[in-house]
Amino acid sequence: MKLSEIFKHLFEPELIEEIEQKGKFVSLKESEILLDIGQTVRVMPIVLSGLLKVSRLDEDGRELLLYYIGPKESCAMTFTCCMQQFPSETKLVAEEDTELLTIPITVMDEWMMKYKTWKSFILKSIRVRFNELMKTIDQIAFQKLDERLVYYLKEKSNATDSKLINLSHEQIAKDLATSRVVISRLLKKLENDNRLLLYRNQIRILGEM
DNA sequence: ACATTAAGTGATT
């Protein structure tokens, strides 16, 4: 797909042209790592298609899902990190085959001044992410695991725009920083309540969660 | 047919 098509309603033509010139096209296969913890970020990603998963590790090295980045979205964390050349606190993995553009940080400063639409795009993505993070924090702090799981499934379903979720219990457990056995039991409960159906490596959500 | 991996379950802490 043509870039100008994708960004037509987001950025002014001159900016799109600059993006075309300065941005680099990157294609990731499922589960490829775009950025690992500790690496220094030199570019900012904008997702064109697919889905990126942003997670961080807790003290014991367990992964915890923070949020997803879908098409036409960018990563606020990366942004704040890379503006000042700090090593990343988060890990970015392609959840499915993903295409994205990377914008070199060197031009971002300039664009912030030059293009209004760029500035509001960045600010908006920070705002949106920040709100999402607040929700996630709430969950970890106050909610029980079964509620977190339901939210997780909902979120995943929305992000992929599908009622079919292709994940093993093991992977879900990793995202929620718990054990597979616990997830299996909670999912079984949900299945008994007719809220979903379980298959191997696949979950079908019934109705609205 | 056999090995491997995912999922289900009771018992224990």
Added chain:
DNA sequence: AATCACTTAATGT
């Protein structure tokens, strides 16, 4: 809610 130990079911070779 986590862990162990074990079973059963699904899938790949």
